[in-house]
Amino acid sequence: MxxxxxxxxxxxxxxxxxxxxxxxxQEKVAIxxxxxxxxxxxxxxxxxxxxxxxxxxxxVCIEIIKQMVNKPLSSLTEEEDFMxxxxxxxxxxxxxxxxxxxxxx
Numbered sequence: 001m002x003x004x005x006x007x008x009x010x011x012x013x014x015x016x017x018x019x020x021x022x023x024x025x026q027e028k029v030a031i032x033x034x035x036x037x038x039x040x041x042x043x044x045x046x047x048x049x050x051x052x053x054x055x056x057x058x059x060v061c062i063e064i065i066k067q068m069v070n071k072p073l074s075s076l077t078e079e080e081d082f083m084x085x086x087x088x089x090x091x092x093x094x095x096x097x098x099x100x101x102x103x104x105x
Contacts, residue, residue, distance in 0.1 A: 004031060004054070011040070011057055016088045018057035018065070025050045045069060061087055078102045 004027070007019045023031070028044060035056055037040045042056035042064050053073070055065045064087070068080050078086065078099055085095040 001027060001030065004034075007033070008038070008040075008056075012038075015090055016057065017054065018061040019091070020088055021054045021056075022047070023054065026056075028052055032080055043069070047072075071081050 001104070004021050004023065005015070007021055011015050011019055019043040021031075025046070031054055032042070040056050041062040041088065042054060042061040043062050045055070047051045047053060053069075054071070055062060065084075068076070068084065073081075073084075081102065082095055086092060
């Protein structure tokens with residue numbers, strides 16, 4: 001929960017508009033409770049091996065995530081992967097390089 005709380009702090013301070021936190025399924029209830037209490041939009045996706053991906057942030061970002069992330073992240077198209085990386089605040093230059101590398105393969 002320490003990492004989650006740090007992400008939550010960054011979101012509330014405006015450092016991030018969207019966060020992706022991968023954690024154990026056992027933390028789901030506590031995370032949902034905290035996000036609901038803070039009135040923060042979120043989307044949780046079940047993974048294999050008892051893990052979950054928790055996306056949270058601006059409502060408009062979460063609406064996009066709900067439409068786009070309906071499959072494993074490794075199955076996203078090059079364009080979806082690029083868009084997700086940019087939305088998460090990853091380095092744009094590196095996202096461009098990643099996109100071009102994936103397109104060439």
